[in-house]
Amino acid sequence: MIKLENISFDHCIKCTVCTIYCPVAQATHLFPGPKQSGPDAERLRIKNPELVDASLKYCTNCKRCEIACPSDVKIAEIIQNAKWKYVKVHWFRPRDFFMSRTDLVGGLATIFSGLTNFIINLKVMKVLMHLFLNIPYSRKFPAYQRGTFTGLYKKKFMQSQKVYEKRAVFYHGCFVNYNNHSLGEDLIKVMNALGYGVDLVDEKCCGVPLIANGYIEKAKKNAQYNIDSLGKTGDAVIVSTSSSCSFALMHEYPSFLELDNSSYIDRLDYITKFIYDEFTAGNIPQMKAVGIRAAYHSPCHLERMGGVIYTLGVLKMVPGLDLVVLNSECCGIAGTYGFKKENYEISQGVGQNLFRLIEKAEPEFVVTDCETCTMQIEMNTKYKVLHPVTLIAMALEEKNKGKK
Amino acid sequence: MIYDCVIIGGGLAGLTCGIRCAEEGLRTVVISGGMNSLHFSSGSIDLAGFTENGSVVKKPFEHIKNNAAKKKDHPYTKVGIPAIRKSLDYFKEKVSDEGITLNHNSDFNHFHVTAIGAVKPTYLSQESVFSSRGKDIIKSGAKIAILNFKGFRDYYPEQTAANLKEHPLFKNSELMLGDISLPYYLHTEKNLHEFRSTDIARIFETERYLPRIADEIKRAAGDADAVSLPAFIGINNYREIRGKLEAMTGKFIYEIPTLPPSILGLRIDHAVKNSFFKHGGEYIAGKKIESSVIKKGIVESIITGSRGTSSEIKAKYYVLASGSFFSGGLQSGVSSISEPVFDLKVKGDSKRSKWYSWNFFDKKSHPFLSYGVETDSSFNPSTQDGKTVKNLFCAGSVLAGYNPVKEGCGGGVAISTGYKCAERIIREIKK
Ligand SMILES: Cc1cc2nc3c(=O)[nH]c(=O)nc-3n(C[C@H](O)[C@H](O)[C@H](O)COP(=O)(O)OP(=O)(O)OC[C@H]3O[C@@H](n4cnc5c(N)ncnc54)[C@H](O)[C@@H]3O)c2cc1C
Ligand code: SF4
Ligand code: SF4
Numbered sequence: 001m002i003k004l005e006n007i008s009f010d011h012c013i014k015c016t017v018c019t020i021y022c023p024v025a026q027a028t029h030l031f032p033g034p035k036q037s038g039p040d041a042e043r044l045r046i047k048n049p050e051l052v053d054a055s056l057k058y059c060t061n062c063k064r065c066e067i068a069c070p071s072d073v074k075i076a077e078i079i080q081n082a083k084w085k086y087v088k089v090h091w092f093r094p095r096d097f098f099m100s101r102t103d104l105v106g107g108l109a110t111i112f113s114g115l116t117n118f119i120i121n122l123k124v125m126k127v128l129m130h131l132f133l134n135i136p137y138s139r140k141f142p143a144y145q146r147g148t149f150t151g152l153y154k155k156k157f158m159q160s161q162k163v164y165e166k167r168a169v170f171y172h173g174c175f176v177n178y179n180n181h182s183l184g185e186d187l188i189k190v191m192n193a194l195g196y197g198v199d200l201v202d203e204k205c206c207g208v209p210l211i212a213n214g215y216i217e218k219a220k221k222n223a224q225y226n227i228d229s230l231g232k233t234g235d236a237v238i239v240s241t242s243s244s245c246s247f248a249l250m251h252e253y254p255s256f257l258e259l260d261n262s263s264y265i266d267r268l269d270y271i272t273k274f275i276y277d278e279f280t281a282g283n284i285p286q287m288k289a290v291g292i293r294a295a296y297h298s299p300c301h302l303e304r305m306g307g308v309i310y311t312l313g314v315l316k317m318v319p320g321l322d323l324v325v326l327n328s329e330c331c332g333i334a335g336t337y338g339f340k341k342e343n344y345e346i347s348q349g350v351g352q353n354l355f356r357l358i359e360k361a362e363p364e365f366v367v368t369d370c371e372t373c374t375m376q377i378e379m380n381t382k383y384k385v386l387h388p389v390t391l392i393a394m395a396l397e398e399k400n401k402g403k404k
Numbered sequence: 405m406i407y408d409c410v411i412i413g414g415g416l417a418g419l420t421c422g423i424r425c426a427e428e429g430l431r432t433v434v435i436s437g438g439m440n441s442l443h444f445s446s447g448s449i450d451l452a453g454f455t456e457n458g459s460v461v462k463k464p465f466e467h468i469k470n471n472a473a474k475k476k477d478h479p480y481t482k483v484g485i486p487a488i489r490k491s492l493d494y495f496k497e498k499v500s501d502e503g504i505t506l507n508h509n510s511d512f513n514h515f516h517v518t519a520i521g522a523v524k525p526t527y528l529s530q531e532s533v534f535s536s537r538g539k540d541i542i543k544s545g546a547k548i549a550i551l552n553f554k555g556f557r558d559y560y561p562e563q564t565a566a567n568l569k570e571h572p573l574f575k576n577s578e579l580m581l582g583d584i585s586l587p588y589y590l591h592t593e594k595n596l597h598e599f600r601s602t603d604i605a606r607i608f609e610t611e612r613y614l615p616r617i618a619d620e621i622k623r624a625a626g627d628a629d630a631v632s633l634p635a636f637i638g639i640n641n642y643r644e645i646r647g648k649l650e651a652m653t654g655k656f657i658y659e660i661p662t663l664p665p666s667i668l669g670l671r672i673d674h675a676v677k678n679s680f681f682k683h684g685g686e687y688i689a690g691k692k693i694e695s696s697v698i699k700k701g702i703v704e705s706i707i708t709g710s711r712g713t714s715s716e717i718k719a720k721y722y723v724l725a726s727g728s729f730f731s732g733g734l735q736s737g738v739s740s741i742s743e744p745v746f747d748l749k750v751k752g753d754s755k756r757s758k759w760y761s762w763n764f765f766d767k768k769s770h771p772f773l774s775y776g777v778e779t780d781s782s783f784n785p786s787t788q789d790g791k792t793v794k795n796l797f798c799a800g801s802v803l804a805g806y807n808p809v810k811e812g813c814g815g816g817v818a819i820s821t822g823y824k825c826a827e828r829i830i831r832e833i834k835k
Contacts, residue, residue: 015664017439020602032598067690070438070731273715306691306708309433309717327681328689 009039009078011071018065018075023330024058027349031058034065037082038075045082056083058346060334061212062300077256084214149177149184153200157188164197167236171226171268173245174205175371186393187241187271193285193396194278199236202229206245211252212337223253231263238268241389243302243369246270251305270302272369272388276310279317286397289320294386295363296325297354297377299370303328311369311388318395324361329354333376348380355380367391407431407719409829410706412693412745413733415440416818417800418725419676420491423498424826426683430833434685435708435717437692440673441731441801446661447635447668448516448534449506449819451492451527452480453812458767460525461812463511465489477805480813482781483820491823492816496528501682502675503643507534514539515573517632519661521563523571525812530668532635532646532659541630541656545576548658549625550632553604554585557597558663559634582624586613601662602670604636608645618652625655635659635667642671692732693717696746701791706745721829724748724777724785725800725822733802734776743777746796748785751778751804769810776804783825797825 012035019025019033031037037056044051056079065075149172168191176184188198203226207219226249230238240246249268253261269277278284296315298308315323332350337343358366358381366377366385374385409425411418414436425432452464461467465485472481480488496506506528508514513525514534542548550568552561561581568574586607607613625631637659638645650657661668680687694714697704705716724745726733735744736759741752752775753759759772779785783797799821801808808814 015444016600016602017443017665019600020443020665020670021439026606029603036598068439070440070443072438072692304690306688306715309435309686309688309691310715312686325681325686327678 008072008074009042012039012069012073013071014040015070018069018073021064021068023062023064023332023350024060024346027332028058028346030346031055034059034075034079038065038078039073042078042082052082058343059083060330060332060337060347060350062330062334063304064300064330067303074255080211080256084211084216145179145181147181149181150200152181153184153188157185157198161188161192161197161199164192164195166196168196168198168274169201169230169233169236169238170198171203171206171230171238171240171245171249172200173203173240173242173371175242180371183241183387183390186387186390187239189393189396190275190389191239194275194283196237199233201233206242206248207252207257208244208248211248211256212334216257220257220259223248223257223259227253227259227261227263230268233264233267235267237274238264239271239274240268241271241369241387242371243270243299243305243307244372246307247301247305270305270307270310270369272311272314273307275389275392276313279314284317287317287319287392287395288397290318290391290395291320292365292391292394293322293363294324294365294367294391295358295361295383296323297331297358297366297368297373298326298328299368299373300330300334302369307369315367315388315391318391320395321391323367324363326354326357326361329357331373331376333372347376351376351380358383407433407717408833409433409721409723410435410717410719411723411725412436412706413440413725413727413731413800413802414677414687414689415725415727415731415800416442416672416676416815417727417802417822418723419680420495420819420822421723421725421799421826422680422685423676423683424494424823425829426680426685428826428830428834429684430830432685433688433717433719434680435688435691435693437690437726437732441727442666442669442673444664444666445669445672445815446516446518446526447530447666447670447672448526449492449495449528449815450525450808450812451488451513451816453513453525454810458810461513464513464527464816465511475805477778479783479803479806479817479821482779482783483824487824487827488816488820491820492528494823495819498679499672499675502678503640504671504675505531505643507531507536509534509539515571517564517568517660519559519663519666521560521565521567521660523567523573527816530659530671532637532642532657533668538630538656538658542573542577545578546629547578547580547627548574548630548632549580549582549628549655551582551584551621551624552634553636554583555597556599556604556634556662558601559660561634564632564660580626580628582626584617584620584624586617586620600665601634601636601667602639602665605639605642605667608636608638609641611645611648614645614648615652618649621649621653621655625653628655630656630658632658632660634662636662639667639670639674642667693726693745698746698787698793701787701794703746703793703796720795720833722796723822723825723829724796724798724802725818726802728776728801729772731801733800736772741772741775743802746785746793747788748777748793748798749788749790751775769807773809774804774807777802778804782828783821797828799825 016035019035022034024031025033059079063076191198204222207222210219253259331354332347366383377385408430409432411422411434414434422434452461452467468480508528515523516526516533550561550565565579693706696706703722705718735742739756741750760770777785777798779798784792785798786792800818
C-alpha cells in the first residue's frame with residue numbers, strides 16, 4: 001500500500017536538477033542518478049517490488065539530491081527505503097555485518113588496540129581482507145585507541161564535572177569512544193569553559209552504519225535504546241560531536257525508522273549549533289589567537305541538516321583563524337560505503353574535486369565536522385584534519401578553567 | 405553575532421543582491437531552499453522583449469522609459485533607468501570575472517532560440533548565442549547546419565529549423581539538419597536516450613573526445629559555415645572547448661538551450677555563486693525559511709526547520725528573493741494567494757477562475773504571472789494590516805507589478821531589483 005506521507009515522489013516535476021548534483025552519478029554511469037532511481041522508479045516499485053534494481057546500491061545517501069530539489073522531494077529517503085524495505089535481507093554477509101557493528105567491533109578492538117592496529121594494517125591482512133571481505137587493499141583503517149572514552153571519562157573527568165551546575169549530556173558516538181578520545185576531551189574542555197558539566201549516559205551506536213548496510217531491525221533496536229536512555233535525562237541539554245550521529249538522532253529516527261524521539265528532540269543539538277547559541281547569547285569564553293590557516297569542508301549530512309551556518313558562525317568567532325571555506329563537494333567516503341571494494345573507485349572518483357580544492361587552498365589544517373570525511377581527507381591529502389571543537393579548545397585560555 | 409544582511413532565496417535576484425552587499429564588506433548570508441530557476445532558463449537575460457500588444461521591442465531602455473509614466477507600480481519604474489543600466493553592467497562584470505562573457509547588441513535586443521525552438525528577443529547572451537561575428541554570419545546568408553546528438557531526447561532540431569525558416573532574420577539563410585554521434589557511447593551500458601545534457605557536458609569537459617567530435621561535426625555539417633548544437637559543450641570550461649571545436653572544424657559554433665537542466669542557465673548560476681563566495685558571502689543550501697517574527701514594522705528574526713530542529717536567524721536587514729509560485733516564494737490556496745514567510749500583502753485575484761487563461765499559449769499570458777508582493781517605491785513590503793516593514797526588502801520574481809513572460813523581462817527585473825535593494829541596505833548601514 002502507498003502510505004500518504006510517503007508520496008513526495010509525486011511532487012517531482014522531472015526537472016533532473018537532482019541528478020546534476022549527485023556526486024555518484026557524476027563519477028559513474030553505472031548509477032542512473034537520483035531522479036531515475038528515486039521518484040521515477042518509485043512509481044513502478046509500488047506496483048511491483050520486483051522492479052527494485054541492483055544499481056540502487058551505488059547511492060551513498062549523501063542527500064545532496066534533496067538539497068538541490070526545488071520541489072522538496074525526499075529523494076534519498078525514497079532510495080534508502082527501496083534499497084532495504086522492499087527486499088528483506090536474510091543471508092549473512094560477514095563484511096557488512098562487521099562493518100556495521102561499529103560498537104561491537106570497536107569494543108573488541110580497543111581492548112587489543114595495539115594488536116588490532118598492527119594486524120589491520122599488515123600487508124597480508126590487507127590481502128586477506130581484499131579477497132575474503134571485499135575491502136579494498138589500498139584503504140587505510142582508522143586507528144583504534146586503547147580503552148574506551150567512557151572508561152577514560154570515569155577515570156579522569158567524572159569527578160571534576162560535578163562542580164558545574166548546568167548539565168549537558170554528551171552523546172559521544174562510536175568514533176570518540178573507540179578511535180578519537182581527544183575529541184571527547186576537547187568537548188569537555190569547551191563545555192566546561194561555557195559553564196556546563198558533562199555527563200555520559202548509556203548509549204548504543206546511532207544506527208547510521210546499520211541503516212547503510214540494510215540492518216534496519218537492528219538499527220531500530222539501537223535507536224529505541226538511545227531514545228529510552230536520552231529520554232530519561234530530565235531537562236539537560238544533549239550534544240553530539242558527530243554530524244552523522246546528530247542527523248540520525250534528530251531526523252532519521254522519526255522519518256526513516258519511524259520512531260518517536262519527542263522525549264529529547266527539543267534538547268538535542270549538533271555541537272556547533274549549541275555553541276553558536278551560547279556565543280550569540282553572550283556566553284563567550286576568553287580565547288587567544290590561534291594563528292592558523294585552515295580550509296573548511298562541509299560534510300553532506302551537516303548540509304542537509306542546515307548546520308553549516310552554525311559551524312561557520314562559530315569558526316568565525318575563533319580569533320586568529322584564517323578560514324578558507326571550500327566549495328561544497330562530497331568527499332566520497334559516505335560512512336562505510338568507501339570501505340567496500342566494489343565502491344572504492346567510485347568513492348575515490350567522487351572525492352577528487354574536493355581533494356583538488358584542498359590542495360589549491362594551501363591550508364595548514366583542514367577542518368570538518370564528520371569523522372568519516374576526516375578519514376577520507378587524511379588518506380587522500382597530506383593534511384591533518386581537525387574538528388571545530390578541537391579548534392575552539394586550542395583557542396581557549398587556561399583561565400577559563402575556573403568558570404563555573 | 406548578527407548578520408548585516410540575510411537574503412532568502414539564492415536565485416538571480418538574491419545572489420546579485422548578495423554579491424553587492426558582500427563586496428561592500430557586509431556580513432551577508434544567502435539561505436536557499438531548492439535550486440533556483442536559472443536551472444530551467446535559457447541563460448539569456450531578458451530586459452524588455454514585448455510590448456503590451458505582443459510585438460517585439462527593439463530598444464528595451466527606450467521602451468522602459470516610455471512606459472514609466474503609465475506603469476507606476478512596475479519594478480523598473482521604481483528602480484529607474486540609470487540604476488537598471490548600472491545593475492546590468494555590474495552583473496556583466498561579475499560573471500565575466502568568473503569566465504562567462506555576456507554580450508549585447510549595443511542598445512538593441514537580439515534574438516535567441518529557446519529550448520522549444522521559438523525565436524525570442526532578449527538583451528544579454530553568452531557569446532555562443534550572440535556575438536558580432538555570429539550576427540555577421542547570419543546577415544551574410546550563410547549556410548547553417550542544425551545538429552543534434554543522435555538519441556538525445558531533450559532537444560528538437562526539427563522544431564528549431566521550422567521556426568527559423570519562418571523568421572525574417574533567416575530568410576536568406578540555407579538551413580540543414582543533421583545528427584552526430586559520440587564515440588564515448590560505444591563503451592557504456594547506458595542507453596543513449598538516458599543521457600541528459602549534463603551527462604554529455606561532462607564528457608565534453610574531459611576534452612578527450614574533442615578531435616573525434618570535431619570530425620563528426622564536419623561530416624554531418626558538410627559545407628555549412630555555422631553549426632548549432634544543443635547547449636551541452638561543457639559547463640565550466642565551455643569557452644576553451646568551444647574555441648577548440650571552432651578551430652578544429654573551421655565553423656562558427658552556436659548553442660541552443662535544451663530542456664532542463666539547461667546548461668546555459670547552469671553556467672550563469674555557477675558564475676554568480678562563485679562570485680558571491682569570492683566576495684566573502686555565506687551560502688546555505690537546502691534550508692527553507694518557514695516563518696518570521698515581525699514586531700512594530702521591524703523583522704526581528706526568521707525561523708527555519710520544524711519542531712526540535714528549528715532555529716532563529718537574525719540580521720539587521722532582510723531581503724526576500726524567494727521567487728514566484730514555481731520556486732515557492734508565492735503560494736496558492738483554493739481561492740487565495742499568499743506569501744508564506746512573512747505573510748506580506750500580495751496583489752492578486754482571489755477568484756481562482758481569474759488566475760489563468762484557458763489557452764495555455766495565450767499571447768496575453770496568464771494573469772497569475774503578474775501576482776506577487778506589493779511594495780512601496782523603496783521595495784519595502786507591508787504586512788496584512790498595511791504597516792510597512794522597514795528592514796525588509798523584496799526583489800525578483802516574488803514582486804508584483806509585472807509579467808515576466810508577457811513582457812519578456814524576468815532576468816532584468818531580478819538583477820536590477822536585487823541590485824537596488826543592496827544599494828539601499830548599504831546606504832542604511834553606512835549611515
Ligand atoms: C522555468 C523558467 C524559465 C525562465 N527563463 C528565463 C529566461 O530564459 N530569461 C529570463 O530573463 N528570465 C527567465 N525566467 C524568469 C525568471 O523568473 C527570472 O529570470 C529570474 O531567474 C528569477 O530570479 P529570482 O531570484 O527572483 O527567483 P528564483 O530563481 O526562482 O529563485 C528563488 C529561490 O528562492 C528559494 N526559496 C523560495 N522560498 C524559500 C524559502 N521560504 N526559504 C528559502 N529559500 C526559498 C527557491 O528555492 C529558489 O532557489 C524564467 C522563469 C522560469 C520559472
Ligand atoms: S543521496 Fe547522494 S548518492 Fe544518493 S542519489 Fe542522492 S545525491 Fe546521489
Ligand atoms: S530535482 Fe526534484 S523535482 Fe527535479 S527531477 Fe529531481 S526529484 Fe524531481
